[in-house]
Amino acid sequence: MKHPELAPHQAREPYDWAAILWLIQTEFAYMDGVIDPPSSMHMLTEDSIAQQAASGEVWVMGTPPLACVFLTPRPHALYIGKLAVATTHRGKGLARHLIDMADDRARAMALPTLELQTRVELRTNHDAFRAMGFVQTGETAHPGYARTTTLTFQRRVDAKDGGLHSDQRPFAM
Numbered sequence: 575m576k577h578p579e580l581a582p583h584q585a586r587e588p589y590d591w592a593a594i595l596w597l598i599q600t601e602f603a604y605m606d607g608v609i610d611p612p613s614s615m616h617m618l619t620e621d622s623i624a625q626q627a628a629s630g631e632v633w634v635m636g637t638p639p640l641a642c643v644f645l646t647p648r649p650h651a652l653y654i655g656k657l658a659v660a661t662t663h664r665g666k667g668l669a670r671h672l673i674d675m676a677d678d679r680a681r682a683m684a685l686p687t688l689e690l691q692t693r694v695e696l697r698t699n700h701d702a703f704r705a706m707g708f709v710q711t712g713e714t715a716h717p718g719y720a721r722t723t724t725l726t727f728q729r730r731v732d733a734k735d736g737g738l739h740s741d742q743r744p745f746a747m
Contacts, residue, residue, distance in 0.1 A: 580640065580668065582675045585632040591620035593638040601658040609693040611716050611723065615656070631679065633672060636660075641668040645676055651689035651728065652680035673706050680731045688729045694722050703727050 585594065595618055602615045626632055630646040640663045644655040654676055659668045676688055690708070692699045700710070704727075712726035 579637070580635045580671075582633045582635050582672060585627050585634050585639075585642075587624065587627070589624070589627070589632075590638070591623045591627075594623050594632065594634065594642050595620055597639050597642055597660060598656055598658045601660065605693070605696070609695045609723075611719070613693075618656075633675060635668055635672065636663075641672060643672045643676065645679055647683055647685060648689070650685070651687035652676060652683060652685045654688055654690040657690070669702065670706055677729075677731055686731055688731065689726065691724045691726050694725055700725065700727075 585591075598615050598618060602613050605613050605615075623632060626644050626646075630644060633643050633645065635641040641657075641659040643657045646653040646655065654673070657669060657672060673688070680686075680688055688708070689711075690703065691714075692703065694713075704710075706729070708727035708729040710725050711728045713722040714724045714726065715721060716723045
């Protein structure tokens with residue numbers, strides 16, 4: 575990384591959880607009125623972020639944070655959530671760097687797959703994840719919705735540019 579001050583580091587107690595909450599709320603605000611149902615970021619609190627850091631992992635880049643990601647080990651995959659990059663730092667590779675770091679963490683945990691979910695309306699996000707080697711592997715609907723609201727994407731660990739091919743089955747669903 576060209577800027578060592580932006581090297582990812584794991585957020586642990588004590589940490590300025592309010593700064594991470596502010597980053598997520600600010601960078602996810604554009605989704606209001608775009609996605610239905612509303613983003614789960616509205617339920618985030620400083621305490622819930624601290625709980626995520628204790629039960630899973632929270633990684634940040636910069637002080638105050640300019641990018642963040644939540645990582646949660648599952649039996650079949652490392653789940654990636656709340657990936658956010660400050661508007662001022664988009665297009666500089668921070669999201670890709672966090673995804674590649676998640677790949678390293680999954681390998682360290684002996685998990686074969688990275689997994690994430692994104693809302694069906696966020697086509698730009700779908701394209702960005704595909705460009706990072708993710709392949710859509712599923713669709714789900716939030717409770718009370720008859721239509722697809724969320725798409726699941728997976729990427730094999732170490733498949734930074736390849737992911738799953740359309741003729742391959744995902745590791746797990």
